Amino acid sequence: MAFLIDGKQISQQVIEDTAAEVAEFQITYGIKPGLAVVLVGEDPASQVYVRNKVKRAEEVGLNSIEHRLAATCSQQALNKLVDELNTDPMVHGILVQLPLPAHLNEAEIISAISPEKDVDGFHPLNVGALACGEASLVPCTPLGCIIMLKTVYEDLSGKNAVVIGRSNIVGKPMAALLLQENCTVTMVHSRTKNIEAVCSQADIVVAAIGRPEFVSAGWIKPGATVIDVGINAIERDGRRRLVGDVDFTSVEPIAAAITPVPGGVGPMTIACLMKNTLTAARSQVLARELEREAG
Numbered sequence: 001m002a003f004l005i006d007g008k009q010i011s012q013q014v015i016e017d018t019a020a021e022v023a024e025f026q027i028t029y030g031i032k033p034g035l036a037v038v039l040v041g042e043d044p045a046s047q048v049y050v051r052n053k054v055k056r057a058e059e060v061g062l063n064s065i066e067h068r069l070a071a072t073c074s075q076q077a078l079n080k081l082v083d084e085l086n087t088d089p090m091v092h093g094i095l096v097q098l099p100l101p102a103h104l105n106e107a108e109i110i111s112a113i114s115p116e117k118d119v120d121g122f123h124p125l126n127v128g129a130l131a132c133g134e135a136s137l138v139p140c141t142p143l144g145c146i147i148m149l150k151t152v153y154e155d156l157s158g159k160n161a162v163v164i165g166r167s168n169i170v171g172k173p174m175a176a177l178l179l180q181e182n183c184t185v186t187m188v189h190s191r192t193k194n195i196e197a198v199c200s201q202a203d204i205v206v207a208a209i210g211r212p213e214f215v216s217a218g219w220i221k222p223g224a225t226v227i228d229v230g231i232n233a234i235e236r237d238g239r240r241r242l243v244g245d246v247d248f249t250s251v252e253p254i255a256a257a258i259t260p261v262p263g264g265v266g267p268m269t270i271a272c273l274m275k276n277t278l279t280a281a282r283s284q285v286l287a288r289e290l291e292r293e294a295g
């Protein structure tokens with residue numbers, strides 16, 4: 001039986017650590033870090049995620065600001081709101097919940113967010129910094145995966161890691177972070193030949209392909225660690241269920257450690273958003289101090 005990597009428990013620890021650091025930050029600088037969350041439209045899942053983000057932000061002691069725009073809002077109106085948040089000194093982190101309604105340009109809005117307030121780590125400048133191995137605001141889901149992996153391994157150096165999926169939000173930043181940890185990283189995707197054979201060599205498999213229960217027992221080396229990023233709603237036995245990209249029932253007896261769905265990577269995403277907001281507030285305060293000193 002594999003060791004279950006408990007995302008609920010680890011994320012709670014991240015939340016508690018961040019809350020303590022936020023309190024210390026406030027004492028030191030007299031500033032409450034602010035997180036602005038923008039929701040466009042009424043997608044039911046997005047509403048739940050935004051509600052949870054606001055709740056968690058309040059829990060860690062952030063100044064939580066929520067903006068809701070109608071599904072019909074124009075690109076111009078969304079750009080204007082982001083511009084206002086970019087210049088608001090009370091706001092240190094900005095997050096626009098994705099996906100956006102189809103008529104809005106996601107790439108344009110991500111690029112409009114000030115890179116220093118981009119707590120999602122999706123801005124091209126933050127993506128570039130991560131690729132160069134520089135300190136930056138890192139996408140929350142891959143950051144959460146690394147924190148989970150570090151509860152399993154003292155050192156990730158030299159591990160063979162395979163990332164399944166090449167999205168900008170998870171697959172690509174995940175590979176960059178594993179590389180920073182000195183893993184030997186292979187990315188596989190829908191066009192990869194012999195994907196199963198490649199995965200079966202891995203010490204660490206991160207599945208982020210968005211296909212329910214796609215990864216099965218034959219893909220996994222005995223004793224490997226499996227991180228399942230997928231959250232797929234399916235119907236089974238007449239009931240709606242959430243499953244990952246990994247067939248948990250067949251993989252769990254083979255792996256040494258595995259994340260469940262739900263209760264695995266998902267809660268880490270929101271906890272890491274809180275951590276990133278504090279990181280953003282710290283570097284903004286530091287940058288202002290340096291500007292002041294330089295005259």
Ligand SMILES: Nc1nc2c(c(=O)[nH]1)N[C@@H](CN(C=O)c1ccc(C(=O)N[C@@H](CCC(=O)O)C(=O)O)cc1)CN2
Nearest residue numbers: 049096097098099120140231262263264266267269270
């Ligand atoms: N701007 C962003 N948009 C989106 C992101 C993101 O990181 N930034 N990620 C996802 C959605 N997401 C956060 O926004 C998210 C998804 C899932 C969970 C989570 O805790 N899931 C639970 C199950 C929830 C359920 O019961 O439905 C779990 O896995 O245990 C948190 C956050 C897309 N958009």
